[in-house]
Structures are given as C-alpha cells and as structure tokens.
Amino acid sequence: MTERTVSLSWVNSKLSQIFISTRENRKGAEYSQALFRVVAGPVFVICMSAIMATTGNFEISPSQIALYSSIYSILSISILIWVIQRPGEYLSRRVFAMVMDYSAITSIMSIGDSVLLPTYAPLLWVTLGYGLRFGSQYLVISTCMALVSILTATYFNSFLWNYPYVVVAFILTTIAVPTYAHRLVSRTFEAHSQAVQANQTKSRFLAQASHDLRQPIHAISLFTACLRDTGLSSEQHQMVDNIDRSVHSVSGLFRSLLDISTLESGKVQPRLQPVAIGVIIDDLIQQNREAAKWAGVVFRQVPANIYVSTDATLIATVLQNILSNAIKYAPGRQVLVGCRRRRGCISIEVHDQGEGIAAHHLPMLFEEFYQARERGDKDVEGVGLGLAIVKRLVKLLEIEVSIRSLRGRGTSVIIDGLKIAHLVAQADVVQISERKDHSAMKGLRVLLVEDDKNVLLATATLLEKWGCTVQADTGLPKNVAVCDLIITDFDLGANLTGTDCISRVRQLLGRDIPAVIMTGHDVGRILEEPGNENIPVLSKPVRSQELREVVLMQKVKIDELARTDNKERTSAQPDHL
Known part of the structure; x- marks a missing residue:
C-alpha cells in the first residue's frame, strides 16, 4: 500500500x-x-x-x-x-x-x-x-x-x-461593543435566572398543592365506592354517580397539574422494557368505562397481541390523556382504539366521531393551556394540559404523536414509532394470561399503612367489602400479623417512607411479601428508590377500579408464590418406601 x-x-x-x-x-x-x-x-x-x-x-x-x-x-x-x-x-x-x-x-x-x-x-x-x-x-x-x-x-x-484616528476608532469600538454586549447579556442572564426561579417556585407550589388536595379527594373517591354497595335506591345511586363524576373530573385536573410539574422538573426518565400494549389499552378502557358511560361514549377496541419496547407508566399516561380528550369531545359517539404496523414499528391510533377540530387550531393543540374553542361552543372541563403532557412524554420516549381532524368528521390521534420487542420474559406472559381471571379477593390478608386517617378508613372499608381481612395502621406497625399483601402510602412521617415499611415487614415475616405503594407525589421519583423497581405505584387519587385491578394482579403473584412454596416443601420431604 x-x-x-x-x-x-x-x-x-x-x-x-x-x-x-x-x-x-x-x-x-x-x-x-x-x-x-x-x-x-x-x-x-x-x-x-x-x-x-x-x-x-x-x-x-x-x-x-x-x-x-x-x-x-x-x-x-x-x-x-x-x-x-x-x-x-x-x-x-x-x-x-x-x-x-x-x-x-x-x-x-x-x-x-x-x-x-x-x-x-x-x-x-x-x-x-x-x-x-x-x-x-x-x-x-x-x-x-x-x-x-x-x-x-x-x-x-x-x-x-x-491614519492613527482609524486605529483609535477601531480600539474604541473594540472596547465599547463587547462592554455593551456584556451588560446586555448580564441583564438577560439575570432576567432568565429570575424566570427560572419563578417557574421552579410555581412548579413546587403546583406539586405541593396537588399533593395536599389529592388526599381528601382520594378519600372521597374510595368512600363513594363503598357507598355504592350499601343498598341504595335508584335516586341515591344517581346522586352517588354525580358525586363520583365530579370527583373524577377534579382528580383528572390534579393529575394534569402534577404531571406537568413533574415533567418541568426534568427528573422523569423512561424505563424501557417489553410491554404488552394490548393489555395497557384494555386496562385503560376498563378504567375509563365509567366516565365513558357518563358521556354516552362507546369504546370499540381492535385486539392487539404484541409487545413493544417502552415505559409502561409513561405510555399509559399518554394514552390516558388521549382517551380523556376523546370522551370529552365526542359525547354520545363511538371511539375506536387499536394498533397498526407501520414502517416496521407499531402505532397506536385513537379515532373518535366527535365534532372535529378546525384546521387553524391544529398547530397549537400541543401548547400548554390551549383549548380549541369556537364561538358559541359549550364549556368543556379541563385546563388544556392533556396534549401538552402527551407531547413532552412522547419526546422522552423518542416516539411521535400527530393529530388529524376535520370539522364535523371527527379526530384521529396517532402515536407512532413504538419499536417491537421480540424478547418477552416468561413471567410476563403468565401474569398477563392470568390477569383475565378476576377471582374473588375473599380471605386475602392485607396490611394497610396510611398516615391520613380518612384515607385509611376509606381504603380499609373498601378492601373489607371486597372480602379482604385488613390490618390498618397509621404508621409502621409494631406487631405485624401474618399477611399476604402490603398496601402503604409513601410518606408516613417521622422520616419513614413506604419503602421502609415494606422492607421492615418483609424482614419481620422473613419472606418477600408482594406490595403496593400509593402516593400523591411523582411516581417516577418513587420508582427510582432502591427496592421499588418491581412494586406497583398508584398515583392518588386512586379510583376503586384501579385499586381493585392492582390488588388482583398481586393476588396472581401471591398464588404463584404459594404454588412455588408448596412444590419446594413437597420436594424437600423424604420419600417413604
């Protein structure tokens, strides 16, 4: 060479x-x-x-x-x-x-x-x-x-x-222009710092206000669920439905406020793993079934038996905001949800038959607090944060979102670019297949830890109505009875967290007991704590259907652990001739 x-x-x-x-x-x-x-x-x-x-x-x-x-x-x-x-x-x-x-x-x-x-x-x-x-x-x-x-x-x-005067002019200009630029940059930097500080203060206020107001709303939601099973008349049932509908609307607003403040903090990091996207969609449709019933919306779902690589929590938040919009803006109509293969990836599509959105609104739909309103339109609940949250989350997940709409013809929202996951853990397959069996929770022994007495009472009452045996405490229990499941709030006071509670109970009982954490704070921050990676975290206010679904999921794990323990004990016994 x-x-x-x-x-x-x-x-x-x-x-x-x-x-x-x-x-x-x-x-x-x-x-x-x-x-x-x-x-x-x-x-x-x-x-x-x-x-x-x-x-x-x-x-x-x-x-x-x-x-x-x-x-x-x-x-x-x-x-x-x-x-x-x-x-x-x-x-x-x-x-x-x-x-x-x-x-x-x-x-x-x-x-x-x-x-x-x-x-x-x-x-x-x-x-x-x-x-x-x-x-x-x-x-x-x-x-x-x-x-x-x-x-x-x-x-x-x-x-x-x-010509020395030219030199003098060059020297004066060379000193004056950078000096003036430095003053302008310093003022701009100071103004930027003040704006950032004000924005951070606003985010902290929103997060704290959202957390403090979530507790009573969470308790109201669970008490309402308990009230449904007390033999009400049709008129009383209607009043409970109205209360539940109002609580659902308020809880949606607080979730939006907490989501936007969490995203502004920059602490949200996606955790990519194989996710059964069909199960995510099915769960969200079930969770929104009651809200859809109030609005007269009928869900149609195209089954999807495929795994994608994504963050289950974040993609669920994306779809939740899209479905909420479809329910609000297409009352009395059908909403179609399904998946489609496109350019080697998976796209999730939500099509509604609402009034549609005028073309001049489409470029601004993802801006914070923007609502597509025309003269004479009736008021729709919400503050215009749903699609802004969607836009930020899809950017984190490195996928795309687009909206197509025609006035009078409906709206289509497409989440595109989800990569197909080819490797799926066998445990995930078992869990998903067994989740469909919503067996009774009768006899399930639950340790419930919650520092708010109203929330503690509401949650314990609801669990007992489902047939669970509940040990309720406002802090880390001194004496722990044998239990199958731990449900705990995250902030327990006295520098104790739900993570500490779960670790302590597992240590006392000498086994890895399934657990659930409920919180009014950022879910991502809690998942970052060591030991919380495989623990479901529910964001308050938690609807009864969400809580029931998660408890049923843990029941599957409990039954699987029981079968494994029985096999180990059987294999450990000596054979007798």
Missing part, C-alpha cells in the same frame, strides 16, 4: 467520523463554533480575493493566499475532530483556537488598506462570539487579544500608521 493510499484512507476515515458523529454529538457551543470555523474560513478567503480582484490591488499573491488558507483549513478541521472525539471543556483547546483565529485575522489586517475594513468586522464578530459562547471571562480575554491584534496590524500596515 503506497503512502498516498494510506493518507487518503486516513482522511476518509476522519471525514467519516465527522459526518457520523455530527448526528450523535450534542450540539454544544464549542462544536458549533468549530464547525462554523471550517465553513467560514474558505468563504472569507474567497470574499477577500474577490475584493482584491475588484480593486486591482493585489497586496498578496494568489499562491500565498492558497497556502495560508490551506494551513488555516487544516487547523480548523483538526480542532473540529478534536471536539468530536473529546467533547467537553478544555482550556488548552480554546486558547489554541483563539490564538489561531486572531493570528489569521491579524495577518490579513496587516496586508493593506483594501481588506482592512472587511477584516475588522470578523474581528469584532469573533470577539463577541467567544464571550457569548463561553462567558464573561472569555469576553475579557478575547477583547484583549483583539486590541493586541489591532496594534500589531498597525505596526505592519502603513495605512493604519499614517
């Missing part, structure tokens, strides 16, 4: 790294500056050559121009490769880049008067660029280097030597 072939191979490999890493490398300030330098250098040389050709004043030969521009381009490409291969902040790299830039500009300014003024503009631009990209310290350094550049060019350029 010849030396030329080796050189070409090296160049090709480096260029391939540049183009491949362009998509993978985060577009930081240093990267964008290095990339701009590679492009702007040759363009600047072409412009300078055109100016000298127009004026007829060739103060430097074309061969010299080609040599200097080649050296600058090679150094620029080297810095770009350096940034791509070793991203981050390196003082030596920035100093080298600054010396290179100002040396090149000084050399051009020293040539003569024809290119002097066109070169001063890039000098000022480079000076401001370093300061705005990297901070005030670099603005001071770049300004000093620019002044040195002007003085050096004055020494070699006869035009500047003969």
